[in-house]
Amino acid sequence: MNPRRVIVPLLAALVLPAAAKPPTVLTLTAAPQPGVMIRIKDANLPVRVSLGFEKALVLNLAPADHAKLKPFPLLGKQTVKDPLIPGGEAVFRGNFYDVAVAGLGKLTVPTVWVNKAVDNGIDGILSVMAIDADRVIFEQPAAPAGGSVYTIPTTGRGDVGGEIKLEGVKISVRFALDAPHTVMNANAGQALADAGLVHRSGKVGLWTPFPQVALPVEGLTPVAGARVLGLPLIDPTVRITEAQAKLLDARAKAGTSTEADQEDAIVVSGSKRRGNRNRPWILIGRDVLTKCSRIEMDKPGRQWVLTCNFAS
Structure with missing residues (x-):
């Protein structure tokens, strides 16, 4: 066998540009609210996806305890006063955790859990920016077509x-x-x-x-x-x-x-x-x-x- 016939194609393959990675797309149904399952530590939690805030995860206290989340030492626990909080104030605990959404890859996400309910009937709220996807599509079946x-x-x-x-x-x-x-x-x-x-x-x-x-x-x-x-x-x-x-x-x-x-x-x-x-x-x-x-x-x-x- 002529070694040239083997080596030349191999060298050509090495200089070819890598194929572009196809974009990752996640499609969710909003009826009326979009929800997903997330994986944080060893827990699977149902959350609502928010379109309105930057990369973060906000959890109710009980699911955070279930996931055995621990606040960042010293700075990870604060009392916050705000009119958007029931009773005007709440204790916020926080840290950074790897969060995987709907079987996609993990992202390190600022995670906060609160001793006041942030959502009824679901464990928390996840920013659309905390999802490891290039495009996140929300479909609304009840909306008019076209x-x-x-x-x-x-x-x-x-x-x-x-x-x-x-x-x-x-x-x-x-x-x-x-x-x-x-x-x-x-x-x-x-x-x-x-x-x-x-x-x-x-x-x-x-x-x-x-x-x-x-x-x-x-x-x-x-x-x-x-x-x-x-x-x-x-x-x-x-x-x-x-x-x-x-x-x-x-x-x-x-x-x-x-x-x-x-x-x-x-x-x-x-x-x-x-x-x-x-x-x-x-x-x-x-x-x-x-x-x-x-x-x-x-x-x-x-x-x-x-x-x-x-x-x-």
Whole structure:
């Protein structure tokens, strides 16, 4: 045998470029909420997938104990006060753990467990960014078929949110399949009103971001054609204080917030905002997202791709 016939093909194979790795795709059904099984340490836990926060896992206390999670020494246990927490405060414990989702690879994920319920009927909430997949697709069978494709860039690598600028004000925009209506803080609501996109309706309701938490909101009436990130405003609401709720509707059901923890319900000028605490934000809720049959997080492209039919 001529050695050349063997060696030459081998050398050619060595210099050929490696085949591109096919993208990893995970498809989940949201009916109405997307759920997955995760593997953390030696435990399998059912969790809800959130579209609205960066790479993290938030667990109820009991499943964290079941998984035998241990907080990071010294810094891994803190008492946090916030109006979004039942009773206004909770003990947070945290550490970094390898988390595998739906049989995919593991990612090291900041993991927090809380002594107050973060979700009823399921063990916790997982960020879409904590899934080891290039693309995560959420399909909604109940949504109208067809429509248009909306491509929405995020603000950077690893981020889940987009951003708009109105009247010189930057507003963070995220998606929330668990929010019945689009909701925003007072600064964002004021910016939309100043831009002529919405009017206050005077109708009072409650937003429940977590179990046992009820925060007063006022309905906003969008003007014809009002859009955020190309998506129409359908039934938006804005955070208000308990006192404002009573002024608008003396019969309105009281929420769980107090005067001390209502920063997101008060308009704060740009010069007085403290870091991200008063930064304007909008959560696009189910009033808009239930019109979308497909919602895709394209991580390499740093964008959301939505297929929505707003004509139905």
